[in-house]
Structures are given as C-alpha cells and as structure tokens.
Amino acid sequence: MQPSPTHRASFSIGSEAAARRVVDVLTEVFFEGDAAVAAFERPDGQWDVTLHFADAPDQAWLRELVVNSAGNEIADTLAFDTVEAKDWVKASLEDLVPVPAGRFVVHGSHDRDRVAPNKLKIEIEAALAFGTGHHGTTRGCLLLLDHVLKSSRPSNVLDLGTGTGVLAIAAAKALHRAVLASDIDPPSVRVAAENGRLNEVGHHVRVIRATGFAAPDFARAGPFDLVLANILANPLRHLASPMARHLAPGARVILSGLLTHQAPAVIAAYRARGLVPLRHLRIEGWSSLLLRKVG
Numbered sequence: 119m120q121p122s123p124t125h126r127a128s129f130s131i132g133s134e135a136a137a138r139r140v141v142d143v144l145t146e147v148f149f150e151g152d153a154a155v156a157a158f159e160r161p162d163g164q165w166d167v168t169l170h171f172a173d174a175p176d177q178a179w180l181r182e183l184v185v186n187s188a189g190n191e192i193a194d195t196l197a198f199d200t201v202e203a204k205d206w207v208k209a210s211l212e213d214l215v216p217v218p219a220g221r222f223v224v225h226g227s228h229d230r231d232r233v234a235p236n237k238l239k240i241e242i243e244a245a246l247a248f249g250t251g252h253h254g255t256t257r258g259c260l261l262l263l264d265h266v267l268k269s270s271r272p273s274n275v276l277d278l279g280t281g282t283g284v285l286a287i288a289a290a291k292a293l294h295r296a297v298l299a300s301d302i303d304p305p306s307v308r309v310a311a312e313n314g315r316l317n318e319v320g321h322h323v324r325v326i327r328a329t330g331f332a333a334p335d336f337a338r339a340g341p342f343d344l345v346l347a348n349i350l351a352n353p354l355r356h357l358a359s360p361m362a363r364h365l366a367p368g369a370r371v372i373l374s375g376l377l378t379h380q381a382p383a384v385i386a387a388y389r390a391r392g393l394v395p396l397r398h399l400r401i402e403g404w405s406s407l408l409l410r411k412v413g
C-alpha cells in the first residue's frame with residue numbers, strides 16, 4: 119500500500135491459514151512503512167500476496183522470512199521484479215472504469231463526461247498515491263461514509279492516511295465543510311492537495327504530512343466527530359489510543375485496510391478505548407468497520 123513502489127515481490131499460497139500467518143508477519147515487520155503488503159483471495163481459493171518496496175529488498179532474507187512464516191509451499195512461487203511506478207499507476211488507471219459507491223462515483227479524467235449525473239463525482243488523477251476507489255478498502259470506506267451521511271452531518275472530519283485524498287474529497291463534497299487530511303508520505307500529501315483542487319474542494323480540504331497523530335494540527339483542529347482511516351491493521355491498533363483522545367463524544371470512526379481475519383483484534387483495541395462497532399463490511403477479503411464513541 120505504499121504509494122511509490124519500484125520493487126515487487128509476489129507469491130501464492132494455497133491455504134487461508136498460511137496467508138493469514140504470512141500477512142500478519144509481513145505487516146508486523148514492515149510497520150515502519152518501507153514496504154506495502156497486499157493480499158487477495160482468488161476465486162479458486164488460492165491467495166496472491168504482493169509486496170512493493172521503495173528500495174530493493176534483500177531477496178535471501180525475504181525468502182527466509184516468508185518460507186518461515188508460510189511454509190515451503192510458497193518457495194516455488196516467490197518471484198521478484200521491478201515496476202515503473204508512474205507508468206504502472208497510469209496504465210492501471212486508464213484501464214479502470216468508474217466505481218460507484220453509494221452516492222459517490224470515483225472516476226478518472228477520461229471518464230469525466232460518462233458518469234451518472236446524479237452521483238457526487240470524485241475525479242482522481244493518475245498519480246503515485248493509493249486510492250482510486252477500486253480497492254475494496256476504499257470502496258468500503260465510501261459505502262460507510264454514505265451510510266453515516268444518511269443520518270448525520272458531521273462538522274469536523276479527519277481523513278488519516280489520505281493517499282489520493284479520495285475520502286477527504288468525498289466528505290468535503292458531501293458536507294461542504296472543512297476536512298483535515300493527513301498522510302505519512304510526502305508525494306501523497308502533494309497529490310491529495312492537487313486532487314482537492316481538481317475536484318473544486320481545495321478550499322475545504324487541508325492536507326498535512328504527519329505520522330499518526332504526531333502533529334499539533336490534530337489537537338488544534340479536533341476534536342473530530344468523524345474520522346476515516348484506511349491504513350493497515352497494525353498501525354490502526356497502535357492508533358486506537360491517540361485517536362480516542364481526538365474524538366468528540368458520539369463521534370463515528372470508519373476504519374479500513376484490515377484483512378477480515380484481523381478485524382476482531384482491531385475491534386478489541388478500539389472497544390477498550392470506548393468505541394463500539396456498528397457495522398462491518400466485507401469486500402474481497404478486506405473489512406471496513408464503522409464504530410461509535412460512547413459517551
């Protein structure tokens with residue numbers, strides 16, 4: 119899930135239990151954000167796991183790590199290559215069709231005139247950041263945001279881990295209110311700000327660079343009554359405490375980026391900080407959660 123991958127390692131796994139084990143190990147090892155881990159279940163029940171690295175990984179070390187956590191079965195399928203990040207993202211965006219999600223539709227510039235007029239359009243320009251709407255986690259967040267907006271108008275919104283800015287732009291377009299967006303990754307900060315302007319909500323979406331809640335802007339802008347955070351399970355668990363401190367009573371939180379088997383641990387971490395789960399969407403092996411702060 120890193121925005122500017124150039125080196126790739128991929129392998130397949132036959133059992134869900136082994137896939138769970140190896141994804142847990144890899145997301146733990148790469149918590150610092152120097153690699154992005156993605157896992158997809160194929161229709162035949164096999165799992166494809168892909169890692170993207172900004173710097174070339176030590177192949178022998180990585181092979182040992184995945185074989186130790188997933189077993190010898192993956193050894194023959196493990197392959198390393200490099201991808202031209204910009205061309206790869208551009209090419210994949212050009213192939214993509216608009217993605218409807220509730221009242222929203224996410225599309226590229228080539229589809230500007232072809233999307234349904236009754237939807238809130240979010241145009242995402244080809245860029246080195248995550249979040250075109252096609253991934254199950256982004257779609258899950260948009261669907262839960264749509265659900266929240268049916269019964270309330272949050273007044274203070276945070277999109278933590280904004281990537282292309284897709285969720286912040288969706289919230290700003292629907293609410294016509296200021297949204298704070300943050301990302302650990304400088305290119306994503308630039309891309310999200312550009313996409314905010316492209317979608318004519320640049321005056322509402324303020325994008326900052328921050329790791330988790332480590333910036334004074336959060337205390338100044340908070341407490342938030344809606345937080346969207348589509349990052350991995352491990353960072354989400356670590357962020358439970360600081361997030362709870364930045365929430366208004368009754369605030370809603372939308373979490374995504376976790377594989378479905380990781381949801382119970384994430385729910386437990388947030389429940390311990392006074393957040394109760396309201397909804398659980400499962401899309402393509404990924405979970406998106408809606409929680410509410412009690413009191």
Ligand SMILES: C[S@@+](CC[C@H](N)C(=O)[O-])C[C@H]1O[C@@H](n2cnc3c(N)ncnc32)[C@H](O)[C@@H]1O
Nearest residue numbers: 119248249256279280281301302303329330348
């Ligand atoms: C899966 S992408 C989500 C992008 C977009 N919000 C979406 O829903 O499609 C996760 C984003 O979170 C950022 N990120 C990861 N860990 C973070 C952290 N601890 N603090 C802030 N941003 C983080 C990554 O750089 C990446 O842009």
